[in-house]
Amino acid sequence: xxxxxxxxxxxAAALAAVTGFAxxxxxxxxxxxxxxxxxxxxxxxxxxxxxxxxxxLAETSYTAFTPSSGGAGSGGKAELLPAPKELTDAPQGGKGxxxxxKPFLSQKAPxxxxxxxxSGAEAPALVGRADGALAPGWTxxxxxxxxxxxxxxxxxxxxTAPDTEFWFPGASSAKGRSDYIHLTNxxxxxxxxxxxxxxxxxxxxxxxxxxxxxxxHSSVPVLLSTLTGKPHTNLAMHVVARSGRVxxxxxxxxxxxxxxxxxxxxxxxxxxxxxxxxxxATSVRLVAFAPGADDADxxxxxxxxxxxxxxxxxxxxxxxxxxxxxxDLGDVTKGEAxxxxxxxxxxxxxxxxxxxxxxxxxDKQETAFxxxxxxxxxxxxxxxxxxxxxxxxxxxxxxxxxxxxTASPGAEAGDPVTKTYTVKGGTTLSxxxxxxxxxxxxxxxxxxxxxxxxxxxxRTLELPENGIPMFTIQTLPDDRGTVSVPEAEQDLxxxxx
Numbered sequence: 001x002x003x004x005x006x007x008x009x010x011x012a013a014a015l016a017a018v019t020g021f022a023x024x025x026x027x028x029x030x031x032x033x034x035x036x037x038x039x040x041x042x043x044x045x046x047x048x049x050x051x052x053x054x055x056x057l058a059e060t061s062y063t064a065f066t067p068s069s070g071g072a073g074s075g076g077k078a079e080l081l082p083a084p085k086e087l088t089d090a091p092q093g094g095k096g097x098x099x100x101x102k103p104f105l106s107q108k109a110p111x112x113x114x115x116x117x118x119s120g121a122e123a124p125a126l127v128g129r130a131d132g133a134l135a136p137g138w139t140x141x142x143x144x145x146x147x148x149x150x151x152x153x154x155x156x157x158x159x160t161a162p163d164t165e166f167w168f169p170g171a172s173s174a175k176g177r178s179d180y181i182h183l184t185n186x187x188x189x190x191x192x193x194x195x196x197x198x199x200x201x202x203x204x205x206x207x208x209x210x211x212x213x214x215x216x217h218s219s220v221p222v223l224l225s226t227l228t229g230k231p232h233t234n235l236a237m238h239v240v241a242r243s244g245r246v247x248x249x250x251x252x253x254x255x256x257x258x259x260x261x262x263x264x265x266x267x268x269x270x271x272x273x274x275x276x277x278x279x280x281a282t283s284v285r286l287v288a289f290a291p292g293a294d295d296a297d298x299x300x301x302x303x304x305x306x307x308x309x310x311x312x313x314x315x316x317x318x319x320x321x322x323x324x325x326x327x328d329l330g331d332v333t334k335g336e337a338x339x340x341x342x343x344x345x346x347x348x349x350x351x352x353x354x355x356x357x358x359x360x361x362x363d364k365q366e367t368a369f370x371x372x373x374x375x376x377x378x379x380x381x382x383x384x385x386x387x388x389x390x391x392x393x394x395x396x397x398x399x400x401x402x403x404x405x406t407a408s409p410g411a412e413a414g415d416p417v418t419k420t421y422t423v424k425g426g427t428t429l430s431x432x433x434x435x436x437x438x439x440x441x442x443x444x445x446x447x448x449x450x451x452x453x454x455x456x457x458x459r460t461l462e463l464p465e466n467g468i469p470m471f472t473i474q475t476l477p478d479d480r481g482t483v484s485v486p487e488a489e490q491d492l493x494x495x496x497x
Contacts, residue, residue: 048247076132137481151253156472191244236289268350276458337430377478399453411441
């Protein structure tokens with residue numbers, strides 16, 4: 001064997017380049033040559049946008065944005081490329097075909113959003129990659145409007161980074177509802193994925209949900225009702241990649257209540273925050289799942305504008321291990337925007353959770369989903385905002401926090417503007433976000449906590465049509481703009497053949 005010397009910083013940088021976001025911990029001890037880690041801008045990242053709709057009436061817009069980041073250098077590019085569709089929608093689909101390898105959307109510089117549009121049912125899934133100065137915090141929002149038919153409404157989602165595991169509480173195979181899990185593979189080798197479903201009585205494990213093959217640079221939609229055998233109103237879904245990695249998102253369409261995307265919940269945790277319930281929500285359903293061996297008992301509270309409130313009749317929720325639990329909270333916000341806080345009553349047991357939120361009445365109803373989400377962290381970004389119809393929700397579940405919100409220039413014109421907000425502990429602050437002066441085109445928001453406790457955030461986009469309160473909600477976790485990298489004082493010796 002030849003002995004090659006490689007610096008520890010180079011190894012960490014290579015890891016960050018492959019994953020887009022990584023955390024490398026310095027070894028313990030004061031004399032082993034490594035200093036404490038520091039955070040540096042990522043050098044490469046990838047995002048995947050699912051196939052937006054099967055409706056011929058669908059109109060889809062994409063907005064891509066990279067915040068200006070200090071220390072990110074210059075140069076680089078960010079682009080979205082069409083992913084070939086599988087030849088069949090069956091779980092074991094064949095190889096896809098490229099119709100067009102030209103970039104659908106390209107971004108040349110950070111600090112200003114770029115947009116693109118697609119129409120109809122033939123819009124493909126998109127594979128996105130960014131490097132150089134465009135990688136840190138690169139965010140892409142996909143927004144689809146469907147004017148009529150099943151799933152009509154606004155269907156929005158943040159294009160997501162590939163991973164190996166996802167949790168989706170709140171999925172369904174009920175009659176009148178069509179939920180598809182979209183699995184997209186960004187890499188050069190095939191991915192193999194298992195889809196596990198859990199109902200109120202425990203696991204539903206059909207063989208057809210096992211070992212689903214996703215060909216390179218391709219996307220596969222799987223209809224959940226083909227996996228369950230019988231209808232289930234409330235499901236929790238676990239997506240695990242046996243090999244490779246994928247992006248996963250659930251598209252939900254209801255014959256009467258519209259539709260939207262159900263994003264993945266944050267990782268299982270004893271306490272969860274579900275931010276951004278609109279003030280005029282007419283119905284809110286909570287779905288939770290405990291993936292471990294122990295039952296979970298959760299205290300349910302609403303972080304209102306004035307402080308935590310316990311919903312009458314729903315003070316706690318018992319979640320049996322391996323079984324999906326659901327409760328209908330009704331019009332829990334009572335005319336004031338809020339966020340749901342779930343905490344253990346005694347024993348800390350990890351859970352996942354999501355909300356299905358309904359606005360409107362009768363045949364003028366529309367739905368959206370709010371998964372439990374991680375804190376904003378260093379910075380969060382919402383890429384697609386309009387001059388009217390955008391609402392930003394900020395919740396501080398613990399200590400009071402101070403948050404800076406910056407509105408970017410518009411895609412066509414506009415001057416950026418910044419505003420600072422104070423969010424009192426235990427409350428939700430719901431505001432119309434700042435709007436760039438002279439705005440033309442959609443714009444982006446960046447949220448940066450400045451002091452105090454953790455902050456969770458969500459953005460609501462309302463695009464009403466024909467008396468229907470069409471809307472979509474996107475939660476805003478950290479935008480993965482930096483990576484933790486240790487400083488090297490000595491070379492790391494790596495054995496190579």
